[in-house]
Amino acid sequence: MKVSVLATLTVLAVCVSAVPAPVPHVVHEKRSTQMQKWSRRDVKLSRDTIIPVSIGLAQSNLDNGYDFLMDVSHPGSPNFGKHWSTEKIKQTFAPSKDTIAAVKSWLIDTGIDSDRITLSKSMTWVKFDATIGEAESLLKTEYNVYTHATTGDDFLAVEEYSVPAHVQDKIDFITPTVHFDLAVKSKSKRTDLEGRAVETIKTKRPIPQIQPDPLRVPLSSVKFNLTNCDRYITPECLQTLYQLPNGTAGAATYSVVEYTPQTYIQSDLDLVFKTLGLPIPAGTGPSPIDFIDGAVLQFQEEGFNVNGESNLDLTYAIGLLYPQNVGLYQVGDLVEGASFNNFLDALDASYCTYEGGDDPTEDGVYPDPYPGGYTKQDCGTVAPAQVISTSYGYNEADLTAFYEQRQCNEYMKLGLAGVSVLYSSGDYGVAGNGGKCCVNPGCAGGEYNNGGSGSFNPSFPSTCPYVTSVGATQVKHDYSVTATKPEAACETVIYSGGGFSNVFPMPAYQADAVGFYFTHHTPDQYNSTIYNDSQKARGFPDVSANGANYVIAVDGTLSLVYGTSASSPVFGSVVTMINNERLAAGKGPVGFLNPTLYANPSALNDITLGDNQGCGTQGFRAVKGWDPLTGLGTPNYPALLEVFMALP
Numbered sequence: 001m002k003v004s005v006l007a008t009l010t011v012l013a014v015c016v017s018a019v020p021a022p023v024p025h026v027v028h029e030k031r032s033t034q035m036q037k038w039s040r041r042d043v044k045l046s047r048d049t050i051i052p053v054s055i056g057l058a059q060s061n062l063d064n065g066y067d068f069l070m071d072v073s074h075p076g077s078p079n080f081g082k083h084w085s086t087e088k089i090k091q092t093f094a095p096s097k098d099t100i101a102a103v104k105s106w107l108i109d110t111g112i113d114s115d116r117i118t119l120s121k122s123m124t125w126v127k128f129d130a131t132i133g134e135a136e137s138l139l140k141t142e143y144n145v146y147t148h149a150t151t152g153d154d155f156l157a158v159e160e161y162s163v164p165a166h167v168q169d170k171i172d173f174i175t176p177t178v179h180f181d182l183a184v185k186s187k188s189k190r191t192d193l194e195g196r197a198v199e200t201i202k203t204k205r206p207i208p209q210i211q212p213d214p215l216r217v218p219l220s221s222v223k224f225n226l227t228n229c230d231r232y233i234t235p236e237c238l239q240t241l242y243q244l245p246n247g248t249a250g251a252a253t254y255s256v257v258e259y260t261p262q263t264y265i266q267s268d269l270d271l272v273f274k275t276l277g278l279p280i281p282a283g284t285g286p287s288p289i290d291f292i293d294g295a296v297l298q299f300q301e302e303g304f305n306v307n308g309e310s311n312l313d314l315t316y317a318i319g320l321l322y323p324q325n326v327g328l329y330q331v332g333d334l335v336e337g338a339s340f341n342n343f344l345d346a347l348d349a350s351y352c353t354y355e356g357g358d359d360p361t362e363d364g365v366y367p368d369p370y371p372g373g374y375t376k377q378d379c380g381t382v383a384p385a386q387v388i389s390t391s392y393g394y395n396e397a398d399l400t401a402f403y404e405q406r407q408c409n410e411y412m413k414l415g416l417a418g419v420s421v422l423y424s425s426g427d428y429g430v431a432g433n434g435g436k437c438c439v440n441p442g443c444a445g446g447e448y449n450n451g452g453s454g455s456f457n458p459s460f461p462s463t464c465p466y467v468t469s470v471g472a473t474q475v476k477h478d479y480s481v482t483a484t485k486p487e488a489a490c491e492t493v494i495y496s497g498g499g500f501s502n503v504f505p506m507p508a509y510q511a512d513a514v515g516f517y518f519t520h521h522t523p524d525q526y527n528s529t530i531y532n533d534s535q536k537a538r539g540f541p542d543v544s545a546n547g548a549n550y551v552i553a554v555d556g557t558l559s560l561v562y563g564t565s566a567s568s569p570v571f572g573s574v575v576t577m578i579n580n581e582r583l584a585a586g587k588g589p590v591g592f593l594n595p596t597l598y599a600n601p602s603a604l605n606d607i608t609l610g611d612n613q614g615c616g617t618q619g620f621r622a623v624k625g626w627d628p629l630t631g632l633g634t635p636n637y638p639a640l641l642e643v644f645m646a647l648p
Helices: 002-018 062-073 086-093 097-109 132-139 165-170 235-242 266-275 304-321 340-347 401-416 441-446 508-521 564-584 594-599 637-645
Strands: 025-030 038-040 050-057 125-131 144-148 154-157 160-164 171-175 182-185 254-259 289-292 327-331 387-390 392-395 420-424 468-475 487-489 499-505 537-540 543-546 550-554 557-562
Touching: 025 165, 025 171, 050 097, 050 132, 062 086, 062 401, 062 508, 062 594, 086 401, 097 125, 097 165, 125 132, 132 160, 160 165, 160 171, 165 171, 235 304, 235 543, 254 304, 254 564, 266 304, 266 550, 266 557, 289 340, 304 550, 304 557, 304 564, 327 340, 340 401, 387 564, 392 420, 401 420, 401 499, 420 564, 468 564, 508 537, 508 594, 543 564, 557 564, 564 637
Parallel strands: 254 327, 254 387, 289 327, 387 420, 420 468, 468 543
Antiparallel strands: 025 160, 038 144, 050 125, 050 171, 144 154, 154 182, 468 487, 499 537, 550 557
8 A cells, every 4th residue: 555655656746847847037127117108098908919029139249339339449449440340230239049049949938839930131020929818928917008198199018027037138128018119099180291280290309409599689780700709609710719620522421410390491501601701602501411201391380499400500510511511311200200219220220120129109100100101111221421410319317228228229339330429418407408307316207397406317318328428618708719718618598418327337438537527526515316426327428519609590580599409510510520631541430439539638628617507506517627517628629630630
């Protein structure tokens, strides 16, 4: 009897041990910010409903991206200037064969037949159709319908989802999950393109960093010259401030980026060129113009809000560089609008699908299914210029850290390709767009107040360590542009955006400069509830240029404008002049600027006066060396040219 019992127990033990142990799962993504915009609907979902599931595969070598970029960008590297080809970039960061195999094996082991699984041409997505029930079981989650408070759009989404621990590092992103990727339906009533007000574009657009003259001072009788640059900035003033040469027709390429409905008006450019006596023929505008995602030059509506930004950027880029061509990337149709991600898609086809592609709650959705919308998605349709300036920005807290890291990695790849990417740092000092500040320390939760108090609100993409962030200065009142140290941080109408990231760590290339700032100028009046005082965060801006009292024309009337929107295209023009000289000498473009700039701070004009108030505080103060409102300072063209011409 005992033998029989023991035998039975032995058989049972063998049977039990033959059952596969449960595969341990770990939470891969959990939505924790901006939930105030969404409400979950009480909708019964059929578990048999079929949905498209896409798994964004982890790219290879992203953890080495910084080192790769320093190898071609640091002035001490023997490989400085040896920028990578598009194919080398693609191959270096493509998901590995092991990653693809592991993800496919997981799906097959959990019941997804191999003939249902496809791999995208870019090798970055594994895709399959599944029922909601299958997806919930696969990802240990529950799908619900969520409605966006502003748009009324319904999306299928989850609160969080999990994947097996052994494949987590091989997966970046799965859709549809926490990012509201799959629209159930739209309540929006779209009209035909011709009859639609441009202000109702759907996408959360980046904000132009430009402000009009609040006093609307008449300029028709003003004589613009070097004696009044403290009140009226012109290309001649900038040439004198920064010792810039006259423009030449060089081989370098430079483009500014504008987002529909912003549109330049040629007659406004002509008016400024004529009024200021610039040797630029009437009709000289941007060339080439690349239209992205159905972009148009719209003339339905005119005024500062739709013409001021484009007119400013092009007036001064062309004004400083002519006869050098200045290009224009016009991005987004009039129905859907566009974001930085849509622009990056057009430069790099792989970015359309990298880590699951764009986020439809933040980016324009193309193909646009709405009446009058653009019926394609532009992926890799335009070439990047050697210098790209953008005068728009988000609050860092507007977006998820994942979204920002994904985009920041793309700027790293552009740097590897030899592209200099410049962004304006913002116009509200330590506050965010519109002067808003964060309710919670570190901007946790993305909640804002009216700006009278709270935590500092840094700007993105300026906090990405792979872009050059440009702050704003101004000529001191009653100072001549030929005087010693004629500029201070901008405190007229706008305050130069600057501070420290809540997302990105400090890059090594700025460690010495920022370390000096904290050693000698720590703002002891603020603690960690006000800003990221860890002394380990990315500091911005990197550099600055004049951003006050710019003479432009809007709809046939001369006016003054202010903002880091002016500073970025001016600094981009300086870089383009340097590229022209390097190309003429048989060298390549400078590419990613920051390592060389931080290694040679004396090649810039240090700004030591002014602050960037906001959030009920004086903000940060301009001091000797780098500071979080003017960066390393403004361009000293002869010194910068000498530095970059000495490099291979």
